[in-house]
Amino acid sequence: MDAFRVISPGSFTTVQDRGRYRFIDRGVPPSGSLDSVSAEIANLLVGNPVGAAVLEATVQGPTLEVLCDADAAFTGADMAVTVNRQAVPSWQTVPVRKGDVIRAGQARSGCRLYVAVTGGIDVPLVMGSRSTCVRAKIGGVEGRPLRRGDVLRRMPGDRLRRARSVPQDIIPAYPPDIPLRAVPGPQEEAFGRGLDTFFDSCYDLTPESDRMGCRLLGPPIHHDEGFPQSIISEPTIPGNVQVPADGRPIILLVEQTTGGYTKIATVISSDIPKIAQAVPGNRVRFRRVSLEEAHRVYRERALRMRELAARFESVR
């Protein structure tokens, strides 16, 4: 059934789900919601499986006409969402009716807004995923960002009898100073003192940041003498921090598959959502963690998500 008609697409709004991992060995980037926490919670708030397809809007949100009664939820960046010009809360179920107009504005805090709807956005599965990959022109709506006039369908699903809301302590804040935990490697040996620079300095997020990667500006990171700055090209993983010859780190994200620069460290999976919500001018500081700690954080996050899902289900 029809869900939304796009009145205004916003600056860059795409359909995303958990990503497309089946063909990453053939150069197909994973794509997927960059802030997976906000996307998963948005889905729980409308009674969907956590991996259902949602809209991801960047910086300037879309205006959508509702084509069929449904539940919606807005998480992630605060874009002062209104329904029929009335402010609606984020991080809770918002029932909408046919003919309503949802308007999301400019991000006031954070960078990316997630919009979930009952059943999940229904676009064709491409290689096992509905995620949009603009570079490969696949997934989402014709492999591109939304345009004015697009009609989005949704999968069947029941509206909730009771609205859901996320406990205050789970709602993330998006402060301008962002601590990012990172595991050294895969090529940490190419940097001796450079590792100290990397973990002791603050870096500004530059406007040259998108779903492929975030360029940072700050004290340049020097390679040790005798270590080449470029290496034989190899696959990259979201979170890898590569350091080209100019010493300015780039955090690689979900639309990149290979790279030929040394990678000093890798941001832990659980902190990628923080990068998703960072805007130019924000400052990041990297904190070194062990693999064991990264895995502990990973398990805790998964547990918290399961607890939230169980809690919602118990009052269905």
Next chain:
Amino acid sequence: MSHLYDKPRIRLSGDRAILVEYGDAIDPAVNERVRAMAALLKRSRPEGVEAVIPAYRNLSILYDPLVTSPDQILPRLRALEARLLEIEIPTPRIVEIPVLYGGEYGPDIGFVAEHSGLSVEEVIAIHAGTVYPIYMIGFTPGFCYLGGLDTRIHTPRRKTPRTLLPAGSVGIAEAQTGMYPVDSPGGWQIIGRTPLRLFVPERENPFLYEAGDRIRFVPVSDDEFHRIRGREGA
């Protein structure tokens, strides 16, 4: 001199991937080890391993940290390593890629010939006369990093890159040769085009090859090019 390490070097790539590195150079012997290990891993699929990505000299293993960890994967790897020398590694598949060389589809072939001091026919014979190993696939869907380009036809990139290389373009850049599965900008010297669709997202298997396979370019006539293209529905 062999570039193969005595034992593989393990690198952490964050909290859900490890890199297993077999050597420090682009070397067929090193890549052979990568290819064998990738094949073994794909066959045995240790629990929690989500993807295996072979590259020139290493392979990336992606895993689910809720199910497994390097502590569990590495002993499995060592066990497979021991079997590596015993088992027969399957001979690589050769995938034939028809190419219409020169003309409007290969506008730079004259430049390549001139730069190499050869005739166009010789350039075609040399390019189509080699079997190229696929070392890695990446950058765009289905883009192959191929080895083995004959030194006689190594040619620098164009001074001014083209804004659009149509999907199927076959080209040369320095010591590399390759084909563009999707439309992209690029500075490669374009010597021909394949009528095959190299990336078909709606097909069960969207690709014709994987890393470890070999590519052979087969010259085709204009008629044949259009016949194949018609069949491909492109």
